[in-house]
Amino acid sequence: MKLSGAKILLKCLQLEGVGKIFGYPGGAVLDIFDQLFDSPIDLILVRHEQAAVHAADGFARTTGKVGVCLVTSGPGATNTVTGIATAYMDSIPLLIFTGQVPTKLIGNDAFQEADMVGITRPCTKHNYLIKDVNSLSKCIKEAFYIARTGRPGPVLIDLPKDVMKELTSFTYPDKVELKSYQPTYQGHRGQIKKMADLLLKSKKPVIYAGGGIISSGASSQLLRLAEMLSIPVTTSLMGIGGFPGPHPLNLGMLGMHGTFRANMAITGCDLLITLGARFADRDTGKIDGFAPHSKIIHVDIDPTSISKNVQVDIPIVGDVKLVLQELINILEKEEKTGRESHSKEWLTQISEWKKTHPLAYSQKDRIKPQYVVEKIYEMTGGDAIISTEVGQNQMWASQYYLFKEPRTFLTSGGLGTMGYGFPAAIGAQVAFPDKTVIDIAGDGSIQMNIQELATAVQYNLPVKIAILNNGYLGMVRQWQELFYQKRYSHTCMDVAPDFVKLADAYGILGLRATKPDEVVPVIEEALSSPKPVIMDFVVEKEEGVYPMVPAGKPINQMLLV
């Protein structure tokens, strides 16, 4: 029996175990939407295509599966670009299906035509334009495989309208054979052995863990390694959740807004064990001052990450989970005498740093944003899924909410996309309908995708939005305060909607707190509501995020509170 391209597409999705996708219809994808009408696959209809990608991204980050979205050609497709670039920078597996004008019109400047393969080439792991219906199922199979293997990433498939109508017999390949794509999973044994030797010799080791810990599912191996040799762990923003937040060996985040102890430990260590992190500029500060007295080990599945920013002593290309397991096996066989006493001095030094310069703020009459995050942490028991927007809200969330589990923190780390958090929270709530999902937002960021309130209402997704409302684009304002003589050029958002009334307009609950003692009752009421809720916390206007490493400075030169 012959099937149309549109039918084949949905069959492939079902065979890949896809149940929920995010999208928006349009002319070029009418045939696919027609098939969706009575398909077991649920499409979550967003209100802007950018949100479809972020929602699929939130779905992917929380579940570890490939997030899928489907949009139309032209503007529908170009609206996805920010979402795709966000996922690409953070190595999130996504599959984006975009409609395209019929093949005979491609290149004709047809209505709603955009060269999506060209536009997304630099921000996808790979992309396809399907010109022949006979290659459709093979390309979809490859796309899923490419998206979730190796260093994961978004893959885009552009689907011309006529190809979706064409008929062919359907077969789904069992496996993918790509001679040009074979990620390395097993680390080099000799290198891992060297890594073990260095670990046992070092007196002041630090683990610097990144998003690779989460994408490879290596949290338990990381915990085992750290506890086995009492090695303190700092994470990048992307690594948050990869190592338990409240754990005594957790130093918190490093880098521009990292903790004092994490940045001092990096600067003072004699061995830096980098696991699935990429020495991003926000982590390292001035490169010359980063881990200057230290040997560096770097484990990463992506060879291009190695020796890109920092020259390392022991590079290991491989899956961080497999490498750590192998390392643990080696270490378990070794004698570990003499190890403990050395690390004791080092750990004492670190707790000294923690005592002298903890994360801190002081609150009087006005609500401090840090206090709101702290209360959200306490009142959810650290069991919520938290997404953030970008800016101060993101940094306070990463500092004051201690994430216990991987895949519970959703944030745009690499691209820094304002407007990410709310749709990502929607995606997470679709994946986990019974979990508490909270978007910690700023009053600026939330307005970038606020139209998605309708999506949350339509699908009964009880996402909670906590707006840390300071009336400013706070992070930019903070830079202007510190480095641009307080010339607050266009960072003051004088006009914003009344968020409580806005909630009302969407038929959901809106709550406001203006004084510190109103914070807890507001969170309490929000958490007990079965509906989406907007919490508007009117916070101290000019609060800053500290510590802060000024751009271009080494990370031990922090501005403190």
Next chain:
Amino acid sequence: MRHVISVLVENEPGVLSRVSGLFSGRGFNIESLTVAETIDPTASRMTIVTRGDDQILEQISKQLNKLINVIKVNDLTGKSFVNREMVLIKVAAEDATRAEVLRIVDIFRGKVVDVSPKSYTIEITGDEGKLEAIIDLLKPLRIIDLVRTGQVAIPRGKKDLQYVKNHDKNI
């Protein structure tokens, strides 16, 4: 330092723009690039001449490898290889200089491929030094136009281009 990189890619539409986009997007430079089908019609060979220090070259080679359609990357620099480039030069050749042009072409074992009353078009193949030399010699006689192919390269001896393992997969 200058490097000659040989890249085996899948012979598919869009691969050239993936490669050239990678160079422009990451700020690497291309001095020349040639591409054509190999003996296996599903694959094409690109020869890219680029410049950079060791770290940049390592990145170029790794980033190329990361492209899904790239099968093999082989930096030939420092290895034994033969490289050739062809140039077509249209040079003014009037009464006083016609014989002189032919003498130079002869010395360089070039060929005249087109003749007109006022010009010769000549074809020269060789390594870069040879092409530079003849261009320098012909310049005073007035070069009207010239077109270069960019370099192609192949390892010497029995080794084929598949032979040399790419270094970053063995870290």
